[in-house]
Amino acid sequence: MDKTPSWNENYQVYFEKLNTIIEKNMGDKSADISWDSIMNSWNPKLSTESLNIELQQILEKMHAQGKIFFQLGDNFAKKFSSTEDWSKILDKTFEQIQQKNKFNTQDIEQQFKSFWQSPQQSWQKIVDEMQLPFKNKNNGENNHYEQLFAMPGCSYDSEDEANNKLLMQAIIAYQQAFLAYSHFFADFSQATMTTMKQKVKNLLGEDKSINSLHDLYNLWVNACEEVYAGYVTSSEYAKLHGDMVNSLMKVKQCWGKIIDKRLKLMNIPTQQQINSLQDRLQESRREVKTLRSEMNQMEERMQLMFKTIKKISKYTGFTRL
C-alpha cells in the first residue's frame, strides 16, 4: 500500500492549520503562541517512513533550520518595540535562540561527537556519559582515579591493570582536550552579537535597513560565520583541534587493546590479526597484478616474435627454427 498520498494529505492539513494560527496570532503579543512548538509537532522522522534515507535526512535538516527560523520570528515579534533601543531588541531576540538551539559551538561539538557515536564508536558515548570530574587537572583528582585503577583488585591480571591504567590516562587526556576545545569557544555567542551589532550599525551608516525576517536571519548567520572564521583560522585552534582528535584516537586505541585481549581469550580473531591478514592479502594482490602484467608483456613479445619469424620464414624458405 502506498503511504505517500495519505501522508501528503495530513501534511497539507498541518500546514494549513499552521498558516491559520500564524495569521491569527501574528502581531498580537498577548497571544500565548509559539511557532517553535508548532514546528515541534511535525516530526519528519515519524512522518516520512516511506522516504529513502537521503531525502529523510534533507527533510530533517530543513525541519531543524526551519525551527530556528520560526523561533527567530517568534522572539522578534514578542520582543520588538518601536520605542526600545534596537541593540536591546537584538540581545533579547537572539539570547534565547543561542541558548535553546545550540546553534553555536555546541552544535559544532555535537556534530563532532555524533560522528564518533556511530555503532562502531559507541564506546565514545560511554566515555562522554561517564562525566568524570577531570575538569581541573591540577586538583589531584586525576591521580586519585589513576591510583584507583592501578589497584590490583580492579584488574584481572597485571596486563589488564596496565591496560586499564593506560585507558584511564587516555580518557583523562581526552576530557581535558575536549574541555580546552570547548573553552576556546566560550565567548563565541557574545562575539557574534558584537559583530552583528556592528553590522547593523554599518547598515544604519549606509542608510539601509533590515526589511525582512530573512534579512535579519542572514545577518545573524553571516555574523556567526565571520566570528567562527576568526576563531578557527588561528594557530591556537589548529593545536586544540589536533589535540582533541589525537587524544580521542588514543582512547580508542587503548579500548581496542582491551577488547582484543578479550577476543583472544574467546578464540575470536582480533583486530590486530585481521590487520595482519589484510596486509598479507594486499601484498599477494600486488604480486599477482605484477605477475599478470609481466605475463601479458611476455605474451605480446612472443606474438611479435612469431610474427617476425613468420615473415623471415616466408622470405628464406625456412619453416622451422
Place this chain on the structure above:
Amino acid sequence: MQPFNIQPEQLAEEMSEYTRKLASAVENILLDSPQSTGVTERMPVYSEDKLVLYRYKAASQASSLNPVPLLIIYALVNRPYMTDLDKNRSTIANLLKHGQDVYLIDWGYPDEADRCLTLEDYISGYINRCVDIICKNHSLKKINILGICQGGSFSLCYTSLYQNKVKNLVTMVSPVDFKTPDNLLSAWVQHIDIDNLVDTLGNIPGEMLNWTFLSLKPFTLTAKKYVDMVDVLEDETLLKNFLRIEKWIFDSPAQAGETFRQFLKDFYQKNGLIEGGIKLGEQLIDLKNIRCPVLNIYAEHDHLVPPDASRALNHRTSTKDYTELGFPGGHIGIYVSGKAQAHIVPAICDWLDQHT
C-alpha cells in the same frame, strides 16, 4: 533610528509564505524520484577490484572527434558523478559535445579489504593500467588526462612518472602547494597525528570527511542553506538540481587507510609536491619531469583548494607550454554552473584540440 523595517503584518506574511513554500518543497521532495548518479550513456571497458573504467558514448551532435582520448581522473573523496549530474549542466556531456572521446575512472567504495591500498597502488597500479588499456584500444602511445581536485594531484604524480604516456595534462581545482596561508584544511591537519589516526581507524570514514568539510563554513553550509533553499524548491527543476548536489555532497566513500596516511603526511604536512620527497614505492615524484603541455584551471572563490594552492604549479614543471585559467566561482560551481559549462568546458576542448 530603528534599523528594523519589519511590520507585524509583514512578518506574519513572511512566516505564512515560508510555511507555504516549506509545504510545497516537502510535497515535491516526497514525489521526487530517486536521484541518478550520472546522466550520460556510458559503458564499462575495464574493471579491477572496486575500480571501473567507463567510456562515454560519443554525442550525436559532436563536432569533429579529437583522435586522442581524454581520461578523467577524479578524487578519491566524493564520487565522480559530480561531472555528470544533470544533462543540461554536465561537464562530461559538454566534453562529448565538443568532440572529446571521454573515459572516466570510478574508484568505487573502498572497504576494509582495501585498507592497505597505497598511493603507489592507485597511481602506478590502477591509473597506469587504465591508461595502458586506453592506449591499447586506440593504438596510441599517449593520451590526454584531465585530473580533478585530488585526482589532479594524482595526475601530476602520474605524469611525472609516466610522461611518455601523457600527451596533454589538464588539472582542475587541483592542490599543488598544500601550505598556502589561506588553506584552512591544511592548517587543521598540521597538528593531527596521522599515524595515530590511521592506525586506530583503519579506513577513514566518509562521514568524518563530510564533517570536516562542513565545519569549514558550518553556518553557511547548514543554517543558511536549508532556510534559503525553501525559496527555490517550489520549482521542480531547481529542486531536482538541489537534491542531486545534496546527494553528491553526502555520498562520501571511505578512504583507504594507507593512501590517506601517505596523502595527508606527504602532501598536506610535508607539502611534498613543492618541497619534494614524495615517493611511490621506489620512484621519486618530481614535477620537473613533466614536459607535456599543461592547462591548469582554478576557481577564484574556492574554499577547499584556494587559488594560490593551484597556481603554485606555474614554473614548477619543465613544460614550455603552460596555460592558466581562472574561473569566477567555487569548487563545486566549476562543474555544475551554467557559466562553467559555457566557458570552462569549451576552453578545455579548444586547448586540447589545438594541442592534438
